[in-house]
Amino acid sequence: MAIGGEIVLTQKAEGGAIGADLAIIQGTAADQVKLPAALGDRAKGVTALAAAAAGKSLPIIILGPAVGTAAAAITAGSFVKVAGTTGKLQAVGGEGAGTTIEVVGIALTSAAADGDKFDLAVVPFRYKV
Numbered sequence: 001m002a003i004g005g006e007i008v009l010t011q012k013a014e015g016g017a018i019g020a021d022l023a024i025i026q027g028t029a030a031d032q033v034k035l036p037a038a039l040g041d042r043a044k045g046v047t048a049l050a051a052a053a054a055g056k057s058l059p060i061i062i063l064g065p066a067v068g069t070a071a072a073a074i075t076a077g078s079f080v081k082v083a084g085t086t087g088k089l090q091a092v093g094g095e096g097a098g099t100t101i102e103v104v105g106i107a108l109t110s111a112a113a114d115g116d117k118f119d120l121a122v123v124p125f126r127y128k129v
Contacts, residue, residue, distance in 0.1 A: 006048075006064030006122070013051035013058060020050040021067045021117060022087030023104050024060060033060055036082045042102040043082055046122050061122050068104075068120040070111030079103045080120065089120070099129045 014027035014034040023043040024033040033044055046066040051058040071083030071090045081104055083090035092101055103126065108119040 006061045006066060008048060008059045008061055009045070010057050011044075011060050013054050013056050016054050017056075018047055018051045018058060019069075019087070020047050021069045022047050023068070023082045023089055024087060025082075033058075035087045036085055039082065039084045040102055041082045042126070043104045043124060045124075046104065046120065047087075062124075063122055065108070066105070066120050066122050067117050068107070068111075070116045070118055071114055072111075073113060074107045074111040074118060076107050076110045076118075078107045080105060080107055088114070095129050097129055100126055101129065102126050 011033045012031055014032040023046055025036050025041050026044050027034045045060040045062040048059040048061050068089045071088035074091045078091040080089040081092050105120050105122040108121055111118040
């Protein structure tokens with residue numbers, strides 16, 4: 001759930017249910033979002049609440065404090081990116097030279113394992129290693 005002070009868009013789930021605290025990407029229409037297609041996708045934001053089915057509205061945090069779901073251990077202060085098609089997040093690292101990284105934000109607290117929730121500052125940007 002949102003922490004407070006975030007910038008939020010209301011969007012519709014595309015393709016089925018989408019859980020809370022997950023990274024999502026732009027859907028087919030301007031008002032739709034969906035789960036990522038692959039590791040490292042450019043996220044539109046992080047879901048603040050779940051949508052039970054396709055077409056249901058859900059709030060998307062596009063900037064500011066949020067809660068994320070980890071795909072593995074994450075250390076506070078790490079940049080995080082989309083971990084894969086589940087919408088979970090992982091710490092940036094290990095990318096080869098010349099790789100463009102789509103950062104979702106910065107972990108404000110640590111996560112010990114897959115499925116753990118952590119506080120996150122959603123600050124999307126990209127950089128090249």
